[in-house]
Amino acid sequence: MKFLDRIMYLNFSLLEKISKFIRNDKCVICSKKTHMLPLCSHCNNTYLNFNYSAKRCSNCGKILVSEENICTDCRENPVINNIYKIIPMFSYRLWNKELLFKWKIQGYRNFAYIFAKKILEIYNEYFKDYVIVPVPPRPGKIKNQGWDQINDLMNFLRKISNIKIVNLLERTESVQQKKLNREQRLANKDSYILKKKYLNTKLPSKIVIIDDILTTGVTLENCAITLKNAGINTVGAITVYIAD
Ligand SMILES: [Zn+2]
Ligand SMILES: [Zn+2]
Structure with missing residues (x-):
């Protein structure tokens, strides 16, 4: 299975063909x-x-249950102010917790293929002609761990579409968001900067940020602030999950 996983990552269409002949x-x-x-x-x-x-x-x-237009969290304590539209695909509940765990922690990297196909659907529905910008990993993550789930998503998206994907951002802090409490996360600003090589270049006017999970919204908001400060007009976002 792990071996097949690896082949899948390298060439999913090849694996789709091979797996038709493998019964287990x-x-x-x-x-x-x-x-x-x-x-x-x-x-x-x-x-x-x-x-x-x-x-x-x-x-x-x-997804709203009884509220109208804006959820209670956004009404009482708005974190997101610079993103015009966010589409989180799935609620991070029940079986979805296990799926995310298998993908990110247990390293079933071929989930990225499934999620990339879903992201492409959402992109075509809501964000056509936007340029995709992934949320960058912590510095050194790919070197240390060997892979990053968002980077995998981007690789699959490139394989299955012609969408323009640009790694405009880099992450400067090394404190993991998940190790911080809500207050600290909100205070943990300016952790995403425009990569130096893009400082004096013409940037796209519409960008959609991609991340795996929307929890407090601070990550997306910080990315959006950086992109807006760099002169980008419209920032949207797609996330695989929302912790709601
Ligand atoms: Zn809301
Ligand atoms: Zn099944």
Whole structure:
């Protein structure tokens, strides 16, 4: 499985062909044999279905239950002020916690392929002709860990589309966001800067930031502030999950 994972990462279409002849590939959720990795088509359709018709917070993209237009969090304590539209694809609950854990922590890197396909759908629906900017990893992460989930997403997006993707940003702090409490995260500003090589170049006017999970919104907001200060007019965002 790990070996197949690696091939999958290198060449997913090749693996799709090979896996048709291998009988012991198992869906990482239901363990049923499948030709599609890492999820069988049933689990893919059941657990990773984007809800196009849901009413969303116009500020953070969270699905609204009883509120009108803006969610309670954004009304009472708005973190996001520089992003015109955020589309988080899935709620970080129930099985989705396990999916994210398998992807990020256990290293099932081929989840990036599935998520990249979903991101492409959302991009085409809401952000056509925007340039994609990924949230950059902590300095040294790719060197130390060997990979980064957002970087993987970008690699797959490049394989399945012609969308322009530019790594405009770099991250300057080394304190992990998740080790900070909410107050510290809010105070932990200016951690994303425009890469030096883009300082005196013509930048796109519309950008969509991609991240894996929207928790407080501070990461996206800080990226957006940096991009706006660099002269970019419109900043949107797509995240795979939202912790709502
Ligand atoms: Zn399954
Ligand atoms: Zn909101």
